[in-house]
Amino acid sequence: MANTYDFGLVGLGVMGRNFILNVADNGFTAFGNDLDEEKVSALIEEGGDSAKVNATSDVVTFVNGLSTPRKIMLLVPAGKVVDIVIENLLPHLDKGDIIIDGGNSFFTDTDRREAYLQEKGINFFGAGVSGGAKGARKGPSIMPGGSRDAYQHVKPIFEAVSAKYKGEPCVAYLGPKSAGNYVKMVHNGIEYGLMQLTSEIYDLLKKAGDLTNEELHETYASWNAGRLQSFLVEITSEIFEQKDDLGEGHLVDKILDKAKQKGTGKWTSQNAMDLGIPVPTIDVAVSMREISALKEERVKADALYGRPTPEPVVKKTLINKTESALYFAFIITYAQGMHQLADASKEYGYKLELGEIAKIWRAGCIIRAALLADITEAFKAEPQLQNLLLSSSFVDKVQETIGAARELVAYGATNGIPLPGLSNALTYFDAYTSSRLPLNLIQAQRDYFGSHTYERLDKEGVFHTEWED
Numbered sequence: 438m439a440n441t442y443d444f445g446l447v448g449l450g451v452m453g454r455n456f457i458l459n460v461a462d463n464g465f466t467a468f469g470n471d472l473d474e475e476k477v478s479a480l481i482e483e484g485g486d487s488a489k490v491n492a493t494s495d496v497v498t499f500v501n502g503l504s505t506p507r508k509i510m511l512l513v514p515a516g517k518v519v520d521i522v523i524e525n526l527l528p529h530l531d532k533g534d535i536i537i538d539g540g541n542s543f544f545t546d547t548d549r550r551e552a553y554l555q556e557k558g559i560n561f562f563g564a565g566v567s568g569g570a571k572g573a574r575k576g577p578s579i580m581p582g583g584s585r586d587a588y589q590h591v592k593p594i595f596e597a598v599s600a601k602y603k604g605e606p607c608v609a610y611l612g613p614k615s616a617g618n619y620v621k622m623v624h625n626g627i628e629y630g631l632m633q634l635t636s637e638i639y640d641l642l643k644k645a646g647d648l649t650n651e652e653l654h655e656t657y658a659s660w661n662a663g664r665l666q667s668f669l670v671e672i673t674s675e676i677f678e679q680k681d682d683l684g685e686g687h688l689v690d691k692i693l694d695k696a697k698q699k700g701t702g703k704w705t706s707q708n709a710m711d712l713g714i715p716v717p718t719i720d721v722a723v724s725m726r727e728i729s730a731l732k733e734e735r736v737k738a739d740a741l742y743g744r745p746t747p748e749p750v751v752k753k754t755l756i757n758k759t760e761s762a763l764y765f766a767f768i769i770t771y772a773q774g775m776h777q778l779a780d781a782s783k784e785y786g787y788k789l790e791l792g793e794i795a796k797i798w799r800a801g802c803i804i805r806a807a808l809l810a811d812i813t814e815a816f817k818a819e820p821q822l823q824n825l826l827l828s829s830s831f832v833d834k835v836q837e838t839i840g841a842a843r844e845l846v847a848y849g850a851t852n853g854i855p856l857p858g859l860s861n862a863l864t865y866f867d868a869y870t871s872s873r874l875p876l877n878l879i880q881a882q883r884d885y886f887g888s889h890t891y892e893r894l895d896k897e898g899v900f901h902t903e904w905e906d
C-alpha cells in the first residue's frame with residue numbers, strides 16, 4: 438500500500454470527513470488520519486467498498502501511504518493542535534512534501550509555521566476553507582496562500598473539489614505566506630457584518646412592521662430572488678420557517694439571544710485597527726455579539742429604561758425600504774473588507790488581486806452573493822481600485838438605496854430600535870465621501886494641549902501655535 442493515495446487529510450471531524458469524501462468523489466484517492474479510532478472507522482464505513490477512501494489512526498502508515506510530493510491537509514482546530522499535528526508528521530515527511538492548514542488559523546501563526554517548515558524543506562500552505570460542512574462535502578470556496586510553485590501540485594485537486602460559479606472553480610492561488618488565512622479572516626469579518634445586518638433588519642421588521650415569522654420568511658425569500666440574493670439571506674428565510682421540535686411555535690423565537698464567536702471577526706477588526714483601515718460595520722458586528730452576551734445586564738437595564746413604542750408604519754413600504762437599506766449596507770460591508778485586503782496586501786507583501794478574491798467568493802462560501810459578481814467586475818476593470826465606493830459602477834447602486842438607509846436609521850434612532858450595522862455603514866459612507874471633515878479641530882486641540890503640530894490647507898510644512906497666548 439506504500440505511496441498510493443493522492444491526498445492525505447488529518448482531522449476526521451465533520452469538516453475533514455466531508456472534505457475527504459468530496460476529494461474521493463472527484464476521482465482522487467484519499468487517505469484520512471485521526472487519533473480517534475471511531476472517526477477512522479466511520480470514514481472507512483462511509484467510503485464503502487470504494488478503494489478511493491481509506492483511513493488510519495497510525496501516522497507512519499498514513500504518511501507512507503501517500504504519493505509524493507505528499508499533499509496533507511489539516512482540518513483540526515486552530516491553535517496549538519496545528520503545531521502538535523505538524524510535529525507528529527515531520528519526522529516521517531520528505532523534502533518537497535506539502536502541508537496545508539485548512540483551519541481558521543491566525544495569519545501570523547501561518548507565517549511562523551511556514552518559515553519553520555521552509556527550513557526543513559517542507560512547503561506549508563494556509564488555506565481558508567469556507568462553506569461549512571455542506572460546502573466541504575459539495576464544494577467549498579478555498580483560499581490558499583503559500584509557495585506558488587508548490588501550489589501546482591495541489592491545484593488540480595482543489596480545482597476539482599471547490600464550488601463552481603458558472604463552471605469556474607472557486608479557488609485560486611492568492612499570494613505568498615499567510616495570504617490565504619488573511620483573506621479567510623477578512624471573509625469572516627465580512628460574514629460578521631452581513632449577519633449583524635440581516636439580524637437587525639429582522640428586528641426592525643418585527644418591531645416596527647409587526648411581521649410574523651411567515652411574513653419574515655416570505656420577505657427574505659423574495660429578497661433572495663432579487664439583488665440581495667445570497668447564502669445568508671437564503672438561510673435566513675429558511676430559519677423563519679423552522680418549527681420548534683421541542684414545543685409550540687417557531688424555533689427562532691426560542692433561541693437565546695446571545696451570539697457566540699470563535700474570534701475571526703475580532704481578529705479582522707483588531708488587524709484593521711493595526712493597519713489604520715476603518716471597518717466600522719465589522720467592528721460593530723463584533724461589539725454586538727459582545728453586547729448580546731450581557732443578557733442579564735440587558736434585562737435589568739431594559740426594566741430601568743424601557744423604550745419608546747414604535748410609530749406605526751406601512752408594512753409594504755417598510756419592506757421595500759429595508760430591502761434597499763440592506764443592499765446599501767451589504768455594499769458598504771464588502772467595501773470595507775476589500776479596502777482592508779488592499780491595504781494588508783501592501784503591508785504584508787501578499788500582492789493580492791482583489792478581483793480574483795471576489796471571484797472565488799461568488800460560490801461555495803458563507804458570504805457568497807449576487808453582489809460579488811458586480812464586485813468582481815469592478816476590481817477586474819480597475820485592479821488598483823482603493824475602495825469599491827470609488828468605482829463608477831457602484832455609484833448608482835449606492836445613490837439609489839442610500840435614501841432608504843437614511844430614513845430607517847432615523848426611524849430606528851427615534852423609536853429605540855438598535856440598528857448599529859446600518860447606522861455605522863451610513864456614517865462610514867458619509868464620512869468617506871466628505872471632502873472636508875471636522876478633524877481640523879482635533880488637530881487644533883492636539884496642538885493646543887500637547888504641541889503635536891498640524892498641517893495647513895494653504896501652506897506646505899508643519900506648524901505649531903502657542904494657543905494660550
Ligand code: 6PG
Nearest residue numbers: 567568569625698699700701803
Ligand atoms: C465559513 C465560516 C466558518 C466559521 C463559522 C463560525 O466560512 O465556513 O466562516 O469558518 O468558523 O462561521 O464563526 P464564529 O463562531 O466566529 O461565528
